[in-house]
Amino acid sequence: MQKGVIDTGTPRNVLGHVISGAIASAVVSGTINYKKAKEAKISSNEAIKDTVKKTTQGAIATGTAIATANYLGQQGGFLKAMTALSIGMAGIYAVEVIDDKLNEKYETLAYEEDEIKTLKEEDYE
Template sequence: MPSNLAINTGAPRNVTGHVVSGALAAGALAAALNYNKYKKGEIAKQEAISNSLKLSAQGGVATGSAIAAANYMGKGNIMGVLTAISVGAMGVYAVEKVSEKLEERQRLEKRKEA
């Protein structure tokens, strides 16, 4: 049931398609920035790759949740908007935490080898 808060956001968009688009866009940007840092010797190759993959995933999650929120906004569903934004924020945070755990695991493995 639309409320008075409905905003004309156009036709509802495909969330899954935008997750892919967001991941590709964020990945392209992250890869370019990380490649530049790698070429300058500021970061290692593996760090550049890992960071690019992490930012790609986060970009996909953020874009998908934003599109879902806009779709709910078009219907005047404020709870849907808040839920989509919350899920997006939690998703970006989860990717960050998983990335940190993987980096820590790699550091520990390198110490064991040394």
């Protein structure tokens, strides 16, 4: 294999690093969220949800970094590297959008539950 502009060494296994990134992110975010939940700053459900989200994003970011570095080490791999980087950024952005949409849905459901509860209480007055 011809060397690219940057010598990034032997190409690394992207899937293996995705798994490593997920584990590392789970350890970091899980520990931080456990502390927050224990101090009653967030609920256990919020802690779990945030840990899953950050674990997913960490896996995507790590896989993206390895794939991008692999392509930068190849002759003429700059465009492939930028494509890998863009796909990774899109993946992390997608996780954020999905999280926002789920939060909106849960807030709507909670609001509707409160409205139904209020209406039922009015029936008994």
